[in-house]
Amino acid sequence: CPIFEVGTKGQPDHKVMPESMDIVDFIDSDPMFGPVNAIKPSxxxxxxxxWVKKARPCMRRLTSPRYVLSPLPxxxxxxxxxxxxxxxxxPEPSDYTENLKMTPEILPxxxxxxxxxxxxxxxKEHVSEHGISRDDI
Structure with missing residues (x-):
């Protein structure tokens, strides 16, 4: 089952990277992917x-039920x-199908x-004045 394989598949240098920011740091530090340190600190x-804390429950209601319906391996x-x-x-109602049905209520x-x-x-390019940064991720 793929969910149990987090960190077990071979990454380029065999590092375990279960967290998104670990992956961002890896890519931003390896010249193989482009200029290094291109992403500025937060x-x-x-x-x-x-805003993220305020919007998170609503975003999760819209996105999580759709993730499991996607054709991802x-x-x-x-x-x-x-x-x-x-x-x-x-959040309640915690049923994913019920949340999909609630989309018309959640969108406003x-x-x-x-x-x-x-x-x-x-x-349009970045959230904060100092350029592309962790604020954008």
Whole structure:
């Protein structure tokens, strides 16, 4: 079952990278992938952090049920889909199918949240003034 294989498959230098930021750090530090240190440190913007915390439940309701329906290899097996659902619980109602049905109710909420986010974004290229950074990830 692919969910149990996190970190066991061979990465380029056999490092275990179960976390997204580990992967970002690896890519940003290896010239094989382009300029190194291209991603600047976070600006520690609290407004973005607060928005993410506020929007997370709504985003999870919209995205998590759709992940398990996607044709990604890690979801080809029912056991893997069930493990993802078990390990990525969403707020009540926690049923993924029920949340899919609630999409028309959730969309106005996320649209309102996106309107709140818009003035926080510095440019089309990056969120903060200092360029592409961890703020964008």
């Amino acid at each position: 600006s520690d913007r609290t407004d973005i952090d607060e 890690e979801f080809h097996f029912k056991d893997a889909r069930d493990a993802y659902i078990r390990n990525h619980a969403i 909420e996320i649209n309102g949240l996106l309107k709140e986010l818009e003035p926080m974004i510095f440019s």
